[in-house]
Amino acid sequence: MKFPATGKRPADILTDLESLKGNDVPWQEGRVFAYIYDAGDEAKQLLKDAFNLYMTENGLDPTSFPSCMQLEKDVIGMAVDLVNGGEDATGTFTSGGTESILLSLKTTRDYYRDIKPEITQPEILMPTTAHPAFHKACQYFDLKAVLVDVDDDFCAIPEKMEDAITPNTILMVGSAPSYAHGAIDPIAELGQIALRHDLRLHVDCCVGGMYLPFAKELGYDIPDFDLSVPGVTQLSMDFHKWGYAAKGASCILYKDRAIRRYQIFSYANWTGYAVINPGVTSTKSGGPVAACWAILNHLGRDGYLRLVDESQKASQKIVDTVNDIEGMEVMGQAKINMLALRALDFDIFPLADEMRKRGWYIQPQFGFANSSENMHLSVGYHNAHAVDEFCADLAEVAKSVRDAQLGQERYVLPQELRDFIVNSGPEVMDQLGDILGDGTELPESMVEINNILNQLPADSREMLLGEYVNRLYNPDQQEREPAA
């Protein structure tokens, strides 16, 4: 699109914006099992109203907008209370799980620079199931990521984590739960290791922070995971996932408030106003924190208990359905609403495409380490009313996908092509046009692409996907007229 020569009426612009959504996944009907957290119409309207009310206010400056600071303090207070942080705990409201994790690792790095300057190559110890945000933090802040294998249920193995500690280790990571399989790491054991070795321990509760406390209260079998566990020093939790807040709402919490001083950027060596930022961003709308404050107060403990209970029941229906499907199984312990489904004797990627034709979105995940390729489902309150229809379609589609493949050879990436890609740089995309397209548009079917990526080493996947996205996110070459 080129810069508009003349302005347009708001009504026309809104029509354009609305029609742009035409190709998006149909999340409004509860048919999308990722990305969306929807607590119903009343809650959504409240989020919009609260967001609007604070959209223009700027959380950058608490002296000008004490209201934004108060909202942040209240939200952090509620979070600390929920995950049993205790008297000394504090935290920072952030834009998302990734920012929370970035801050945690930067803060820890700077703290260790102070107390152990002899560590010049700090290491972060994490299971293979840890979220990529930890790797992003390692890349951004020049930290070494040390990966440790997990067990057959995709949980961290305490002995292996302990064995991987070196004099350079500054922080261990555990997830409660990890995204891919919903596996909850043995946080209590990791805490003991952290205490023995005088390390910090980050519990990634980005998806679990607003879910596990309620699941535990409802009597589900949830191991201890929060800030009250001895040895746990910091915890990330997202409100914009199972807190059902508007996107742009997470927090990083510390059990000891003194360490947060290492997180805060404070700068006065320039000609302008003093910049003091607790988080990554400087100017920030008051919208996300106001919407977050509103939804926490609107739903309250009893509301979240209800949403979690519905999600748990819907998840159990899916688990039961999958257990009855020939050639499929649920991976790991499947204790909560984050599920990974795999096929035992057929190629699972066509399942996503075929389900999509029926209006369902399930998320393909590649094989890595001891996890084979699978389909991820995050099952929320919004999915609960559609779950019976989903289960019926899943059973039918899985059978037809499997039947269609019976007696056929599974796709194997030719060794020559594999070697060629592995030994190439991003320019290899030019030669893969037949399969990947020219990179300017999204492909119709993902089956072949997923199959190829799945059979490449992770480094090559990263290289190809990074290049693909670099080509995709560019202004259209041809003039694109607004849709209306």
Ligand SMILES: Cc1ncc(COP(=O)(O)O)c(C=O)c1O
């Ligand atoms: C366990 C876990 N940690 C971190 C993140 C990153 O959160 P965000 O996408 O809000 O940056 C996610 C996202 O799904 C997650 O599941």
